[in-house]
Amino acid sequence: MTLTPDGRSGRTIRSVQIAFNIIETLQERDRIGVTELADELGHSKSTVHSHLQTLEERKIIVRDGDGYRLSLRILDMAADVRDQVGNYDVIQDEVEALAAETGEIAQFGLEEHGQVSYLYKATGERAVVTASQVGMQQPMYSTSLGKTILAYLPPERTEEIVRNTEFEQITSQTITGPEELYDELEEISERGYGIDDEENIEGLRCVAAPVRNEETILGAVSITGPSSRFTDDRIHDELPEYVTRAANVIELNTKFS
Numbered sequence: 001m002t003l004t005p006d007g008r009s010g011r012t013i014r015s016v017q018i019a020f021n022i023i024e025t026l027q028e029r030d031r032i033g034v035t036e037l038a039d040e041l042g043h044s045k046s047t048v049h050s051h052l053q054t055l056e057e058r059k060i061i062v063r064d065g066d067g068y069r070l071s072l073r074i075l076d077m078a079a080d081v082r083d084q085v086g087n088y089d090v091i092q093d094e095v096e097a098l099a100a101e102t103g104e105i106a107q108f109g110l111e112e113h114g115q116v117s118y119l120y121k122a123t124g125e126r127a128v129v130t131a132s133q134v135g136m137q138q139p140m141y142s143t144s145l146g147k148t149i150l151a152y153l154p155p156e157r158t159e160e161i162v163r164n165t166e167f168e169q170i171t172s173q174t175i176t177g178p179e180e181l182y183d184e185l186e187e188i189s190e191r192g193y194g195i196d197d198e199e200n201i202e203g204l205r206c207v208a209a210p211v212r213n214e215e216t217i218l219g220a221v222s223i224t225g226p227s228s229r230f231t232d233d234r235i236h237d238e239l240p241e242y243v244t245r246a247a248n249v250i251e252l253n254t255k256f257s
Helices: 014-029 034-041 045-057 073-083 088-102 144-152 155-163 178-191 232-236 238-255
Strands: 061-064 067-070 105-112 115-123 194-197 204-212 217-226
Touching (some): 014 034, 014 045, 014 067, 034 067, 088 105, 088 115, 105 144, 144 178, 144 194, 144 204, 144 217, 204 238
Antiparallel strands (some): 061 067, 105 115, 105 217, 204 217
16 A cells, blocks of 8 residues: 555555656666666566566557667657647647746646646746756645645645645745645735745746636646846736736636637
């Protein structure tokens, strides 16, 4: 019996876990051989080889020289996942427009497994380089996207996520406990936008606005930039207007689609 990241318990199958560990390692390493993969994962070569053969037969991976890599079928699967999100084209257009208008990084995220998952990212002409990328998951409590989503989720879902969160001091500014987080969620719901004040990466600040429909929150849209440009005045005046405007356009298109 294991506990999932969002607090749900259930049985897990060891062979499936091994298969996904192989896939995640191939994602990180691009290409890797059987012996190296077995050593890295702590399994026998025969076990790893059997899983590789199965994944290759299912066209999830391909043999590449003396190693293996992920196949292009992953791209097809990713496209299907993306298309399952309502109004993806509108989200893409608005995030791109937000990045072009501000010159910064613009992103759209939604909640999965108690974390914020990045659905789309666009880079403006003045944007700084960050590690976030589409498909990546990050903590809810240390990101403007995550905290904004938490503030507008149904209370029982927010409580479930917070209850099962292991708080880590990522920077000196990071929220480190439920009480502090709930205080900030209350502020976000009152003012209508969330802030990451160098809580996830030192030197970077973010502002996010919720994207809602009549029943729940769909996700959030944000802009990210260096603290030298994201001053206190801008972060509480000018910048929230940008993300709120983008969120409203996505909401309207969702409502009338």
